[in-house]
Amino acid sequence: MYKYSIIFKIKEFIKKVLFRYTPFGKPSYTYNIEPCQLSKLTNLLDELKETEGNFAEIGVARGQTTLFLANHIKSINYLQFNKNFKYYAIDTFSSFIKDDLNFEIKNRGKKLQELKGFSYNSFDRWKYNFKDFDFVKPIKSDCSVFNYETIAPLKLILIDVDLYLPTKKALEKVFKYLIKGGYILVDDVRDNNEYDGAYQAYMEFCSENNIKPSIIGSKCGLIKKE
Numbered sequence: 001m002y003k004y005s006i007i008f009k010i011k012e013f014i015k016k017v018l019f020r021y022t023p024f025g026k027p028s029y030t031y032n033i034e035p036c037q038l039s040k041l042t043n044l045l046d047e048l049k050e051t052e053g054n055f056a057e058i059g060v061a062r063g064q065t066t067l068f069l070a071n072h073i074k075s076i077n078y079l080q081f082n083k084n085f086k087y088y089a090i091d092t093f094s095s096f097i098k099d100d101l102n103f104e105i106k107n108r109g110k111k112l113q114e115l116k117g118f119s120y121n122s123f124d125r126w127k128y129n130f131k132d133f134d135f136v137k138p139i140k141s142d143c144s145v146f147n148y149e150t151i152a153p154l155k156l157i158l159i160d161v162d163l164y165l166p167t168k169k170a171l172e173k174v175f176k177y178l179i180k181g182g183y184i185l186v187d188d189v190r191d192n193n194e195y196d197g198a199y200q201a202y203m204e205f206c207s208e209n210n211i212k213p214s215i216i217g218s219k220c221g222l223i224k225k226e
């Protein structure tokens with residue numbers, strides 16, 4: 001007993017020193033998407049909890065948003081409302097597709113250095129990290145060619161693949177399998193930055209389908225299928 005209280009006191013002392021005198025105790029925001037996007041996704045999941053259909057996150061990186069939402073789904077026992085519900089996590093798990101990058105460089109004036117990233121990923125490690133969430137189903141695929149019929153019907157979709165071509169192709173392919181009353185959120189819908197391909201794709205898709213663009217926070221395009 002005495003031994004444990006000494007260990008506790010030492011731990012608290014170390015924490016105090018780290019927090020007060022080093023940067024290690026500083027909280028950090030580790031999400032790629034904004035708080036209002038996370039809350040919108042959580043609220044939409046709740047709004048649609050009794051509606052048949054799945055959720056797809058297209059572009060998951062190391063799974064920060066996946067973990068946040070999977071924890072929400074688990075904490076409210078979402079599957080009691082929707083026992084077949086699945087959370088599909090689609091990614092190449094090996095960064096961007098070469099043709100998509102080349103398109104940004106040749107057609108959109110981008111530089112390769114500003115677009116690189118995500119090559120650390122590993123499908124096996126990702127699956128292992130989410131092994132405790134049975135309803136999370138990782139899929140290794142290029143989102144531009146994936147057959148979304150295999151995961152339909154979809155009621156909520158987050159598209160977060162940054163570049164023009166995969167965002168546009170995913171939007172075009174996935175819309176058919178989105179239920180009426182379902183939603184798509186597109187991240188990085190903000191002009192004049194390295195990932196403004198997502199902005200161009202979202203704006204074009206809305207215009208081609210007579211959808212009024214609607215932005216949540218500073219960079220999230222919303223689409224509701226009427």
Ligand SMILES: C[S@@+](CC[C@H](N)C(=O)[O-])C[C@H]1O[C@@H](n2cnc3c(N)ncnc32)[C@H](O)[C@@H]1O
Nearest residue numbers: 032059060061065091092095142143160161166
């Ligand atoms: C910005 S990250 C996703 C972040 C994640 N949604 C989150 O909130 O933490 C972009 C991801 O898109 C993936 N990606 C890029 N192009 C893709 C494509 N054509 N098909 C599938 N995934 C792609 C990358 O591998 C990367 O993991």
